[in-house]
Amino acid sequence: MKLRENVLISELTTMRLGGSARFVAEVSSLADVKEAYEFAKDAKMPVYILGDGANTIGRDEGFDGLIILNRMKGMEVVEETSDDVLVRAMGGENWDGFVEFCCERGYSGVECLSAIPGTVGAAPVQNIGAYGQDISQTVDNVEAYDTRENEMVILGRDEMKMAYRSTIFNDGPDAGRYFITAVTLRLENDEKLEPPFYNSLQKYLDEHQISDYSPLNLREAVSAIRAAKLPDPAEEASAGSFFKNIHLSDEEALTAREEGLKIYDKPDGSHVLNAGWLIEAAGLKGKELPGGFHISDKAALILINDSAKSYKDLEKARAEIVRTVFDKFGFRLEQEPVELVAKERRA
Numbered sequence: 001m002k003l004r005e006n007v008l009i010s011e012l013t014t015m016r017l018g019g020s021a022r023f024v025a026e027v028s029s030l031a032d033v034k035e036a037y038e039f040a041k042d043a044k045m046p047v048y049i050l051g052d053g054a055n056t057i058g059r060d061e062g063f064d065g066l067i068i069l070n071r072m073k074g075m076e077v078v079e080e081t082s083d084d085v086l087v088r089a090m091g092g093e094n095w096d097g098f099v100e101f102c103c104e105r106g107y108s109g110v111e112c113l114s115a116i117p118g119t120v121g122a123a124p125v126q127n128i129g130a131y132g133q134d135i136s137q138t139v140d141n142v143e144a145y146d147t148r149e150n151e152m153v154i155l156g157r158d159e160m161k162m163a164y165r166s167t168i169f170n171d172g173p174d175a176g177r178y179f180i181t182a183v184t185l186r187l188e189n190d191e192k193l194e195p196p197f198y199n200s201l202q203k204y205l206d207e208h209q210i211s212d213y214s215p216l217n218l219r220e221a222v223s224a225i226r227a228a229k230l231p232d233p234a235e236e237a238s239a240g241s242f243f244k245n246i247h248l249s250d251e252e253a254l255t256a257r258e259e260g261l262k263i264y265d266k267p268d269g270s271h272v273l274n275a276g277w278l279i280e281a282a283g284l285k286g287k288e289l290p291g292g293f294h295i296s297d298k299a300a301l302i303l304i305n306d307s308a309k310s311y312k313d314l315e316k317a318r319a320e321i322v323r324t325v326f327d328k329f330g331f332r333l334e335q336e337p338v339e340l341v342a343k344e345r346r347a
């Protein structure tokens with residue numbers, strides 16, 4: 001385990017905000033993970049698990065505890081039949097590298113999740129999703145260190161209670177309890193997704209006359225669409241989609257439609273009001289905001305940090321967006337990225 005003291009959280013997160021963490025441990029083995037938790041227990045410090053910080057916002061007060069950075073590496077095909085395949089990656093692997101590993105072998109099920117920043121271990125935490133896919137559709141199990149019972153566990157898909165941006169890992173009494181060491185996906189072997197695809201993906205495929213929907217072709221299409229409209233975390237500071245989409249009941253969706261709002265009906269029958277659409281319709285796309293932020297002119301859900309150094313600046317920008325959307329449409333937007341605060345109090 002590699003231990004550092006007084007590390008700026010702004011350097012560990014893609015929104016580039018946040019004061020000092022008292023300790024940061026990089027772990028690359030299960031022994032390291034256990035050692036890190038022992039260290040925190042002895043020092044009576046809270047722990048926060050971090051991957052690449054692409055969905056995490058640091059606060060000005062920093063973190064008076066131990067941040068554990070997952071750096072566990074390795075990817076493998078566990079089992080393959082003519083129908084499906086189990087693929088496993090360690091939690092510290094780069095998520096997009098894992099998607100590439102799967103697509104290159106012709107395995108289908110995560111191609112639309114290409115180019116999402118972050119680690120494999122974080123991917124199930126908020127049930128990452130894009131272009132009609134989310135990881136709940138393909139995750140078979142996760143291996144995790146249960147920090148309450150001090151033992152390794154394997155959690156199956158049903159135990160994770162995966163919903164839109166919500167799972168047992170980030171919501172409810174078990175949030176922060178499990179350190180995910182590995183993720184296993186069950187993917188289709190030799191199967192291709194079938195159209196129609198998510199609107200912007202379908203448009204791209206049509207424009208580029210792509211009719212072979214191989215995992216690799218779809219991966220390339222998704223990556224190209226994303227590269228054209230989403231900021232590269234290495235160049236522009238953001239945490240991806242800053243607000244969650246809003247899920248409506250049948251009745252709410254009917255009323256919203258009558259009021260001219262654009263609602264997307266999902267194949268499972270639920271209704272979604274796109275937060276990016278609301279922000280754009282409120283006239284905020286591409287706008288400068290107080291505090292040193294602006295909303296991307298390519299994707300209205302992306303809040304970009306141009307010069308802010310303080311969480312207080314973020315509060316100003318966020319308040320402006322939430323107020324403007326609420327005044328115009330009566331919907332209160334909810335932040336998607338999590339904030340780096342102690343999730344679980346340790347004895």
Ligand SMILES: Cc1cc2nc3c(=O)[nH]c(=O)nc-3n(C[C@H](O)[C@H](O)[C@H](O)COP(=O)(O)OP(=O)(O)OC[C@H]3O[C@@H](n4cnc5c(N)ncnc54)[C@H](O)[C@@H]3O)c2cc1C
Pocket residue numbers: 014048049050051052053054055056070091116117118119120121122123125126127128129130169170178179180181230231232233238239240241338
């Ligand atoms: C430009 C950009 C585009 C994005 N696009 C998308 C998108 O299309 N779809 C989408 O869903 N998200 C998107 N995101 C958000 C982000 O990429 C995902 O949430 C990703 O899974 C975060 O990975 P990370 O390693 O950076 O997580 P972190 O931010 O480090 O952690 C996120 C959460 O997971 C927990 N966690 C991390 N690792 C573990 C672990 N090993 N065990 C247990 N808990 C853990 C943390 O405690 C924290 O609560 C985007 C972000 C950016 C910056």
